[in-house]
Amino acid sequence: MPIAASKTAAAVAALCLCVACGSRAQAPPVTPLEALSADSVQLLEDLRYLSSDPLAGRATGTQGAALARAYLAEGFRSAGVEPVGGVFDWPFSWLPAGEAEAREGVNLIGGRTGSEHPERYIVVSAHYDHLGVRDGVVFNGADDNASGATALLAIARALRATTTRNSILFVAFDAEESGLRGAHAFVADPPVPLEQVAIDVNLDMVARTGGLLWAAGGAHTPALVPLLERVAATSPVELALGHDRPGAPEGDDWTRSSDHAAFFQEGIPFLYFGVEDHPDYHRPTDDFENVDPGEYLNALRTILTTLLALDETLPLETHPTP
């Protein structure tokens, strides 16, 4: 039955064409921001898991930290982020002052390659460790800093919707709460030459904005200011520039308050996103339930917009090593 067979073949071919047309019509290209918005269920699931009791506050060197790391590595993998040097895990150790035994931590580093400047890197960083368990009470650290670690995954997934001019390194730091140990280990033993790191965009406490997100770093790298002002003009959360002026009252200058300090010390520009301390800061009540999903998503929209603008703008002028 050759005729019938060929009719069937034609029908199948026509159907395929229709399906192809249909799928094109149903799935227009999405922007990274649209991808981020469409990803909110996964975003919240990631945050819920990383700040859940089984992870026991993700203290450096604990099983909870290893669980967090495994989850982040799987998240990197499924977002198409590639291990740097063949592995995501970058172990390091340090000797705390006055102690006889070295302590160990593990950074997680993955990357994606830029289309125009593969040799130039934007580091997007967030520490995944927190305070662990104290007196039998779990410090879940949902805002500090499951929110930043979760953001690494969400940003990596959103960026799959586009190419970036520059390469991006996603870095989940360990042992921030022990004195920015992971960040110092990164700059001491970098996966790529530090001269090729254009900027560190560090996220530490980015969920509990209360409507106000801070961007620090412009005082040290003035080229960031017009870019941030442009982003602020249309930001869904108020984006304030500051907390970076040397000589400001104690606690007001956040230049050395989180992992970006290690980059600053190397003369690498930084952009730090974070919120004001809140009543649950470093308390066992820094829980998932206290995060407003809308506030968190709006903060990430602003951070992603800034990252895309940075990618368009690089290179920036660097400041002299302090």
Ligand SMILES: [Zn+2]
């Ligand atoms: Zn923190």
